[in-house]
Amino acid sequence: MNRPMLGIFDSGIGGLTVVKELLKRHSGASFVYLGDTARTPYGNKSPDTIIEYALEDAAFLVTKGATVIVIACNTASSYAADVLRATYPDIPVFDVIQPAVDAAAAMPEQCIGIIGTKATIASGVYETRLRAANPDLRAVSAACPLFVPLVEEGWTDRPETETIARVYLAPLLEKSIESLILGCTHYPLLFKVIRKVVGDGVSILDSPSALLDHMERELSIPEGGEQNMYFTDNNEYARYFRDWFGRPFVARRADIDSRDRGV
């Protein structure tokens, strides 16, 4: 058995919200992160393509020594979690959906809103699992496809973003939701805008903290090893790292993409 190490992946930078929550709780956590920035975003792609990319991402992390896989992306979690579990029967695979579902289902009888990418919402995975956890729950969902580009554009705190959030969230507010699941790891970065739009009466459940609660119950978070960040594109992410984590990381280039395939 290798020295234990978390392998965390996302379609891009959204999964860094999971890394942030991890480091907040375990600053010495051993992990390798992969952001598939060369093919981001996943949220408007097809199930087949999402599964293919998730398999490649996980394979990369395993070659880097990951002994636990964390799918820090709701879109990949929606379509690829079971495929990854079947592919790696000896490796624990955590997805970001079940922990949020469990947290929501544990609350008193209520109406739950879910927001996510087009692919996540189209999968219906949250509604299905919420109903399985508690048939009395009512759930209503909305795809918010512009939220990821708004976050990646750095427009997290702008009036235009609030205007768009009001458009997306209106149908949920009409249903008088009592809690809201942020079903995309980018969305915690829009927390302030979303809170303003839904008001203080709605509980907001975000995937990274629900995931970390769940992981802490299920395993002992490995510490004391390496902390590495890989991205499939060679953009400069260092500027995020210092802002987000209060300390620098090196962004390494992960060469998982096809370079020598025969067309």
Added chain:
Amino acid sequence: MNRPMLGIFDSGIGGLTVVKELLKRHSGASFVYLGDTARTPYGNKSPDTIIEYALEDAAFLVTKGATVIVIACNTASSYAADVLRATYPDIPVFDVIQPAVDAAAAMPEQCIGIIGTKATIASGVYETRLRAANPDLRAVSAACPLFVPLVEEGWTDRPETETIARVYLAPLLEKSIESLILGCTHYPLLFKVIRKVVGDGVSILDSPSALLDHMERELSIPEGGEQNMYFTDNNEYARYFRDWFGRPFVARRADIDSRDRGV
């Protein structure tokens, strides 16, 4: 020599504006189109990645019989046109930038605005070529990274889109631009909104029509052969085809992505 056929590619669906202009002028044009929807968008990716993808896209078109390559994507044109010309010395390679530059440079002395993706604007290719064509031209540019997701979301005619367009275009209007180059093949779909924001006094130059003018001068458009549409993701694009072209096309899956690479 194969029977002549145009090979047209884009990061996704934006290049269909070039196909539309082509079919408006030559309804029987022989062409094969590739939209790299599995890896879209290109506009926020790095030069290395953009070049790598453009090479793969062109290679696919050549295996399908293309005898002319048309880069129907400003981002790929900005970084990969010269690489493609060097890779395929016997195949004419058209990019979408030079025709728009030539059209703008032919107008009376003026101040020209350019809008495009983050990568296109960062390349400075329009300013460089405009200065080369006419040192008296003044040019000012702005990246509009949310325009592509807005188009792909179908928000081409919404007040939120107009609000965002006002934010992006304000610095150009402050410089009193007399014409505006739409430096992205998605942007003609935002024509109405852009026209409203810049007013009737600004000439709008779009790449697809400048490109077709240029191609018609340079070669005889091949007609009478096949018309094929390929996409690297297997999403359903048929809904666009009937709206855009007034007739259906079959969207075929192009398997150019890495499936059997060793990680």
